[in-house]
Amino acid sequence: MAVRSRFRRIPLISQLEPSTYVVYLGFLLIFAAFAILLRDEGFLSVSNLSNIVQETTPVTVMTIGMVFVLSAGEIDLSIGSVVAIAALASAVVMRAHNWALGVAAGLSAGVMVGLVNGALVAYARLPSFLVTLATMGLLAGVARWMTNLQSVPVTDATFTGLFGSGSLFGIPSLVVWTALAISLGHYFYRETPFGARVLATGDNRHAARAAGIKVDRLRLTVLVLGSTCAAVAGLLYLGRIQSARYTLGETDLLTVIAAAVVGGTRLDGGTGSVLGALIGSLLMGMLNNGLILMGLAVSEQMMVRGFIILVAIVLTLREPRRTP
C-alpha cells in the first residue's frame, strides 16, 4: 500500500501516486536537456515550440480518445487504419463536393468503424484487443483498395485553413485544435457522470453493472469515441499535408498508446488522465523534434526514442500493484 519511494517522507509528494507526477518531471527534464543541448539550433524558439505542438496535434487527439477507451478497460488497435480511411474518404468526397461534405464523410467513416468494433465487443462479447486487431488489418487493406494505392490531393482552401495551415487571432489552427480537444476531453473525463462511469466500468465492470450503469452501451460509446477521434486526426493530417494516402497514421498506434500510458493511463482500466495524455503526446513530439535537431540518424532516433519511452513506462508503472 505504501508508495515505495524515497520521497515517501515528504508530506506533499507522498500523497501522490508516482504515475501522476513522473510524466511532468520527465517532461521538464527532457525539455531542459534539449533547451541546453540545442540552444544554438533554435529548439527554444517560438516557431519551433509551436511546430512541436502542431506536429503532435493528430496524435494528441487520438491519445485523448485512447484515454477513454483504456480507462473503460478496452483497447482500440484500429485507430491507425481509421486515420487513413477517414483522410481518404474525406479527400475523395472533396474532389467532387464541398469541404463540409468531405469532413462529414471522414467523420462518418470513423463513427461507422467504432460502431462495428463496439457492437462486436459489447454485444457479441468478444475481447476488444482481438476485434480491433482484426479490423486494424482489414481496414489497412480497405485503405489501400480505396484509391488503389494512389494519393489524393486536397486543394480546398477553407479545409486546409481550418484543419491545417490557418490561424485564429494569430494562433495556428492546429494549436487551437489541440486546446479545444484537451478542454473538451478533460471536461468530459473529469467533470461529467459519463467520465466517472467510464472509469468505474474499467475498474470493476460487475460493480458498475450492479450500480445500474448500462455497461454494454458505455463500452460501445467509448469505442465509437476513440474511433471518431482517430477520424478527426485523419482530417488534421489531411489539412496539414494537403494530400491523403494510405500510409497516414500507419505508425501512430504505438506512439498513442505510449503517450497515454506515460501520461498516467493504465492499460487495465480504471485510472487515467487527459492532461497527462497531452503531456505524454507532447513528450513524444518533443523527442522527435529534438532528436532530429540533434542531427541523429533515423536509426539512432528510433533507438533513443524507444529507450526513453521504456524508461518513462518503468517509472510510471512502478507503483505497487493493488492489494487484494
Added chain:
Amino acid sequence: MNTAPALSLGNIRKSFGGIVAVEDLSLDIHRGEIVALVGDNGAGKSTLVKIIAGMHPPSSGEIRLAGELVHFNDPSQSQAKGIQVIYQDLALAENQPVYMNLFLGREKTKGRFGPLDRAGMIAETEELMRELNVRIPSAKSAIRKLSGGQRQAISIARATHWATNLVLMDEPTAALGITETSKVEEIITGLKARNLAILIVSHSLDQVFRLSDHICVLRRGKQIGVRQTKQTDKNEIVSMITGLKETA
C-alpha cells in the same frame, strides 16, 4: 400509513430445469426489523435473495412490497422500488474514491446537465459516514487503500443510502476478521433505527442471534419454520437446519 409488511413473500417457488431450489416459501418482513435466513449450503438462501432482487424471477408465487404486488425481471427494477443488495464479494470500484463509489450510477451534478458536484458528493458521504459511525481516512480515499471492514461498511452505507424499503445482505461479514465483523454488525444494528426492513443471510448462528428479530430456516429449498429470536435457542435452530429433529 400502510401497515402491510415492507416485504411479503407468498408461496414462492423456484425451479431451475427439474431442480427445485426454493419451494413454497412464505415470509413477512416489517420495517425496522431484521430477519435472518439460515440453512446449510445449497438450502436456497442465496437463490431467495436473488429472487427478491429481481435477478431470478420466481417460477410461481407472489412478492408484495408494502402490499403492492411486484414482478421484477431485472435488478434495476427492484432498485427502483427501494431495494438494495449487499453481496459478499464487495461490488466496489477499487481505484475510485469512496464518494464516487457511493454515488456510482447516480452521480450528483450541478444542475441537470452541469458538471459533477464533487463537493456535494463528498459532503454527503462524510455525513453518511458520521451517521453510521464508519471511520475512513477520507471520503476522497481510493477504495483499494481501505481495509476489508471499511470496504464492507461502505457497501452497507451505499445500500442504506439508496434503499427506501428493504436491504438484502448475503453473508455481509463472510470475508471479514473478528474486529471488522463486530464493527459491521454495529452498523447493521444501527440500520433498524433508519426504519428499513433487513434480510440477512448468515452462516454464523452467533451473529444471527446477536442481530435478528426473526429467524427463517431453510433446508434443501424447503421452509422449515420461522422463529422469534427471543423465544428460541441455538439448539432448536441447529436441529431445524440439520433436520435431526423436525419441529414444523
